[in-house]
Amino acid sequence: MTENKELYDCIIVGGGPAGFSAGIYAARYKLKTMVIAKSMGGTGAKAHKIENYPGFPSISGMDLMKKFQEQYEEYDVDLQADEVKSVKKGDDGMFIVVAGDKEYRARAVILALGKKRRKLNVPGEEEFAGKGVSYCATCDGMFFKDKVVGVVGGSDAAAMAALLLSAHATKCYLIYRGDELRAEPIWTERVVKEPKIEIIYDTNVTEVKGEGMVKSVMLDKEYEGSQELALEGLFVEIGSTPSVVLAKELGVETDEKGRIKINSQAATNMPGVYAAGDVTVGICEMEQIVTAAAEGAIAAASVYEGLLS
């Protein structure tokens, strides 16, 4: 283990929109800053087209994240492509971040760890990701204008996705493994009332099929005489899990969904530890690039103010 002797003002763990926005702001506050992430871009980089980040009518997630990264690199700051193995608080009150085979020290840390979308784990799902398979109706719904789509799930998020999609698509199947949606009654009612939505209960998707783009899914039981259901888009809305392992080891408080609790200043329960983006409960329940970027900026401002005091 090599110890990096330099003491950083701020180490940001995570290279998604929240992490890079935090990095840009921290650099502008002249904080000695490092961003460490296994891969740059986070979940944002996976969106095949982003049309709702203000400033860019249409850009791929990868390209937008490249712009964030390039902007960060304008400043005299460090960027380390490594997996962070642990974040601990030392006896001297400084944080010790272990990444790769190196150890870094910082006065404050920003956890922008992101989350992982839960997947169906069925054949074809990965192959057609971004080619009809999506994990974000708000992001990608527009691309399915006048098409037939499906949503997998029975939660609020699934119901909302189906409603949102029904505004664009000609038809939207809501495919749920249970016999009753578990969404709030109000969502369920809306879904049931929407003529474009057809709910398929007690059913699982077992395979995604297509040629270049999604053409159908296989179901684990027949629906209207066939186990194959033709559709052009499949939205997987079966939840996501925040990547909080590092945070929990450090002692940071999470909510019942496992998300890091932050206040309006992006501070966690631990002094010197801030968090931003999808790994947190957030400033609201939205998980958007613009809200993650705002949280990153807020976290950096709080680190700056915290170090001044």
Place this chain on the structure above:
Amino acid sequence: MTENKELYDCIIVGGGPAGFSAGIYAARYKLKTMVIAKSMGGTGAKAHKIENYPGFPSISGMDLMKKFQEQYEEYDVDLQADEVKSVKKGDDGMFIVVAGDKEYRARAVILALGKKRRKLNVPGEEEFAGKGVSYCATCDGMFFKDKVVGVVGGSDAAAMAALLLSAHATKCYLIYRGDELRAEPIWTERVVKEPKIEIIYDTNVTEVKGEGMVKSVMLDKEYEGSQELALEGLFVEIGSTPSVVLAKELGVETDEKGRIKINSQAATNMPGVYAAGDVTVGICEMEQIVTAAAEGAIAAASVYEGLLS
């Protein structure tokens, strides 16, 4: 008074970053939406250089706001360049927005009213407004080529104005009442390094003097042996106050600084009324384009969810 018979789902009052971000999101939620603003761009358009909006290493406020507006115009939505005179709640529960000589109706409103530049309120300020006294270095800086100018203030905006002016003027005094600039360190550093800028600390401007055009200002203490400082342009950059007249008339609650109180869903105390951007207390105390844009997105999401229920 012409009544516009159409009922909007959402009318957004204000054409700055918060308003347009709200517009983009509302349009994507397929809400029937209108943005109404006297001038498009808001305070954001006045910044001569923006380097901290994630995605753009360096862009003028005007250009960034044009991008927001163009993105909004991608959608089938209305944009009305008019001054909003009043927002009221009708007996039927719908909101009535009067702008220019027209009346519009909406199920929900988003107040993205922004703020107004604060004035010095000293003799001569009003008399010489537009004759040497300015509130926008971006707009008027170029008229002071090879002249001596002054900037009043110590914030980011004041520092930026001084830097911008130093590109045109032969000399730029930065006159601040405090003993240390409160600008971001990166701006402070640039100001201190710029040989054309001379900072006068602990000093207030008490009067603007001239003949037809500004010729000097009076200071409340001597600087280099005199209380009179010769200059041809004075840029007032001492902050701004939230434009809450419309909100107060409607009955929306504000805080002790006159900013609209919102919760984490951008909702005000009045059902159906949401607010975003600099006119609000905000999701934190930051007044940044990225936080305003995030609030706009949150407000639109809340309108969408509110209308479903």
